[in-house]
Amino acid sequence: MSAPALIEVAGISKSYGGVQALSLCDLSVPKGSISGLIGPNGSGKTTLFNVITGYERAREGEVRFNGKAITNSTPDRVFDLGIGRTFQLTRIFGRLSVLENVLVATQRSESWARSLLRRAASTSERGRAMELLDFVGLARLASDLAGTLSFGQRKLLELASLLVADPAVLLLDEPAGGVNPTLINQLAERIRELNKAGKTFLVVEHNMEFVMALCDRVTVLNQGQTLASGTPEQIRADPAVLDAYLGGDIAGEAVAEQAKKKSRYKPTVTAASPIQPVASEPPPLLTIDGVIAGYGGGDILRDVTIDVAEGGITCIVGPNGAGKSTLLATICGLLRPRRGEIRFRGELISGLSPGQVLARGISIVPQAHSLFPQMTVVENVEMGAFTLRDKALVAERLASVMELFPIVSERAREKAGSLSGGQQRLVEFARCLMLDPALVILDEPSMGLDPTTRGIVFDTVAHMNTTGRTILLVEQNARAGLRLSSHGVVLENGMVRLTGSGREVLEHPEIEALYLGGSVSEVTI
Amino acid sequence: MSSAAGTDPAAEPGRTPAVTVLPTQRGGWLVAIVALAVAILFPFVEGGAGDEGTMSIAFFVVIYMAAVSAWNIFTGYSGYLALGHAVFFGTGAYTLALAVKDWNVPAGWTTMWLLPLCGVVAGALAIPLGLVALRTRRHVFVVVTIAFFFIFQTLATNLSFTGGTAGIQVVSPPWTYPVYNVNFYYVGLVVVVATLALSWSVRRSRFGLQLMAIRDDEDRARGMGVKTTRVKLAAFVISAVPVGIAGGLFANFQNGVYPQGAFDPLFDLALALMGFIGGIGTLSGPLLGALVLESLQQKFTQIFSNDGLYLIIYGALFLAVLLLLPRGIVPSVAEQIRSWRARRGGRTAEAAAGSGLPKVAR
Numbered sequence: 001m002s003a004p005a006l007i008e009v010a011g012i013s014k015s016y017g018g019v020q021a022l023s024l025c026d027l028s029v030p031k032g033s034i035s036g037l038i039g040p041n042g043s044g045k046t047t048l049f050n051v052i053t054g055y056e057r058a059r060e061g062e063v064r065f066n067g068k069a070i071t072n073s074t075p076d077r078v079f080d081l082g083i084g085r086t087f088q089l090t091r092i093f094g095r096l097s098v099l100e101n102v103l104v105a106t107q108r109s110e111s112w113a114r115s116l117l118r119r120a121a122s123t124s125e126r127g128r129a130m131e132l133l134d135f136v137g138l139a140r141l142a143s144d145l146a147g148t149l150s151f152g153q154r155k156l157l158e159l160a161s162l163l164v165a166d167p168a169v170l171l172l173d174e175p176a177g178g179v180n181p182t183l184i185n186q187l188a189e190r191i192r193e194l195n196k197a198g199k200t201f202l203v204v205e206h207n208m209e210f211v212m213a214l215c216d217r218v219t220v221l222n223q224g225q226t227l228a229s230g231t232p233e234q235i236r237a238d239p240a241v242l243d244a245y246l247g248g249d250i251a252g253e254a255v256a257e258q259a260k261k262k263s264r265y266k267p268t269v270t271a272a273s274p275i276q277p278v279a280s281e282p283p284p285l286l287t288i289d290g291v292i293a294g295y296g297g298g299d300i301l302r303d304v305t306i307d308v309a310e311g312g313i314t315c316i317v318g319p320n321g322a323g324k325s326t327l328l329a330t331i332c333g334l335l336r337p338r339r340g341e342i343r344f345r346g347e348l349i350s351g352l353s354p355g356q357v358l359a360r361g362i363s364i365v366p367q368a369h370s371l372f373p374q375m376t377v378v379e380n381v382e383m384g385a386f387t388l389r390d391k392a393l394v395a396e397r398l399a400s401v402m403e404l405f406p407i408v409s410e411r412a413r414e415k416a417g418s419l420s421g422g423q424q425r426l427v428e429f430a431r432c433l434m435l436d437p438a439l440v441i442l443d444e445p446s447m448g449l450d451p452t453t454r455g456i457v458f459d460t461v462a463h464m465n466t467t468g469r470t471i472l473l474v475e476q477n478a479r480a481g482l483r484l485s486s487h488g489v490v491l492e493n494g495m496v497r498l499t500g501s502g503r504e505v506l507e508h509p510e511i512e513a514l515y516l517g518g519s520v521s522e523v524t525i
Numbered sequence: 526m527s528s529a530a531g532t533d534p535a536a537e538p539g540r541t542p543a544v545t546v547l548p549t550q551r552g553g554w555l556v557a558i559v560a561l562a563v564a565i566l567f568p569f570v571e572g573g574a575g576d577e578g579t580m581s582i583a584f585f586v587v588i589y590m591a592a593v594s595a596w597n598i599f600t601g602y603s604g605y606l607a608l609g610h611a612v613f614f615g616t617g618a619y620t621l622a623l624a625v626k627d628w629n630v631p632a633g634w635t636t637m638w639l640l641p642l643c644g645v646v647a648g649a650l651a652i653p654l655g656l657v658a659l660r661t662r663r664h665v666f667v668v669v670t671i672a673f674f675f676i677f678q679t680l681a682t683n684l685s686f687t688g689g690t691a692g693i694q695v696v697s698p699p700w701t702y703p704v705y706n707v708n709f710y711y712v713g714l715v716v717v718v719a720t721l722a723l724s725w726s727v728r729r730s731r732f733g734l735q736l737m738a739i740r741d742d743e744d745r746a747r748g749m750g751v752k753t754t755r756v757k758l759a760a761f762v763i764s765a766v767p768v769g770i771a772g773g774l775f776a777n778f779q780n781g782v783y784p785q786g787a788f789d790p791l792f793d794l795a796l797a798l799m800g801f802i803g804g805i806g807t808l809s810g811p812l813l814g815a816l817v818l819e820s821l822q823q824k825f826t827q828i829f830s831n832d833g834l835y836l837i838i839y840g841a842l843f844l845a846v847l848l849l850l851p852r853g854i855v856p857s858v859a860e861q862i863r864s865w866r867a868r869r870g871g872r873t874a875e876a877a878a879g880s881g882l883p884k885v886a887r
Binding site for chain 2: 052055074075078079080084085087090091092093095096100103104105106121161162165375
């Protein structure tokens, strides 16, 4: 603690409408440290990032950088001082190439008149940008449009595009969210390397193992206030933290080491959806047969064949860029397969429009947050049934959805945008059930959620399954996803590598090498 | 003119990829030179110079090419839809007419030397207008620019020094008819080439990269140190200058200005339509859009006189392009070419690499 604080936050308060996002929040990031910022969903972590980086104004309090007050500065000035940040929902310049994305930040302290006369980048700057892309493993994709990158690749690109400006401190908002475990390890390595080279980090992350292993110091936020601050050991031992952060009975990854129990929600899930032997099955609800598909340039799916069993939970796992999201887009009719066919209850659905696919009884909850933020919670849920003419039916469905998702009635008149990430997820589930779909497709349902909320989300998935819905799940948290599922599929490089029951896939010796990258196998859950 | 790339990959050592959004085409320069040669020789082919009507159409085409290309420097690269550039066109037109009247500038080539002044005045006017308008974003910005347009049209009609609804006369250059059109056409062509060069240099510059970053995600661009207000304002001003020059040239060609002609709401719509049909944010798209739409419109006007029938055909064409090539001609065609290449390249790469490499060819 002897190192001077590089970033110091003192008594910051911030509210949106009636909601107090931060109240008298304190934080100190020592120079040369890797500091962690954790807390339940909605505890104000991202808001604090926004206040530090000038995206939002604080009502009171002070932010200091190197001892100088920078409270309520502007984002560009904050960046010029040497504070770079990433975003929770990764933001890149989609219509620029990957390399151009990295070049945007190379122009610190230069007048526009000069910048007009100069080329976008000198050879040396371009070389440096390529080095950084190599550093994050994206050099091969340098001339691709950034908009074509997968979610995990975007995170890496976002990091590289900040590093080029050589900031003194990097604020990372959930760098490991939605990134596969192999890549998480690489990411941690990169962060350590950069830290040794003198960079300071402040990391918001829900992956406790990642935070605890990486950080020298951890600060815990709860309901907009600093709850505790100290070394990872101190934080782990702090009962107040466990209480506030981990909440009720669901064991998350943070207590994995202490509890040494594999998972507490496993028994309930197993009871809810007994794992059936693969052989004795009803005919599949959805068959994907030899599908080849991609956007513009090339094929991302290269011959995918999967059967989705009726009444089960099928979980698709695989590294970033394996084609999981593309597969879901193809099923939903957003993307037309170049070859192969998709059948739902025996009926050919590949080539139908998204609306027609939805009408057949297939609903999707997409990866990115998809609620209408300005509409109320109940309006959002009702939007799920806007194709239904029968008002009585809508009311009936709404009542049953509210029963399954109490949050819909509790927060009915609030704007959806004011809910935390986990709460929004549940409302999205509720919305998708309004059409009473036979098949529910969930794209990364647990992404960006704290362990408590994640447990609730997984329990809800299991519950939706027991109430008669077939579930197709894409999940980055492979262990939790597969444990929940009756069937598992490993997708890699646009092809199916492994199929079997959830447990078979989970325990398959190849999966660690293929997907989990070996060493992390013990710690990801 | 094809989509000339931002940078030339051959200039880089090693195999550093090209920094460009559009497919790099070595042939870009060649196509540009051929197109320019055709444009220069145009008055001599097939008795073009002899045909008064054809050369008049050609003049209007180059005027619009310059204006759309300049408009694209702001709207195409920054993503802010400006629908008030007629303000700068009209300002340029009135600047020329007033200067000729007040300073007794002799008609003919001497008048042409006033064109840079028209650009400077339009650019200077863009500074205060930009400062106000660029405080807003998206729809509000569009509405503010349209409001500017109506304010200026009203001012031109009502102020005393603009000559009211009658406007201001400019003495006609002492050229006989075929020569008259050809001379104006060549001056217009010079403005087009200069504007295109400006657009090209913006595109390949850091300034251009910052603009395009603003287009994709303005808030994140700010968070990466881009001085967004300054960059947007600079682009707004730069894009106003050639439009002012085009306005001055127009006033000279028409031998005068009047409010409805100089501040024409259809001018703003035409810029947007031409830009979108050709493909905004590209170098060649605006030129292509102006060539197609303006020549068709002028031709239809000649054939059907002014009874408005051409508007129906014009509308049908616009619908067809929107349906078939929603992002404009140039980006859609470039995407097709890229797709063919990738598919061909992807197959060979796949065959060579076997199944070992964990990467999808794109």
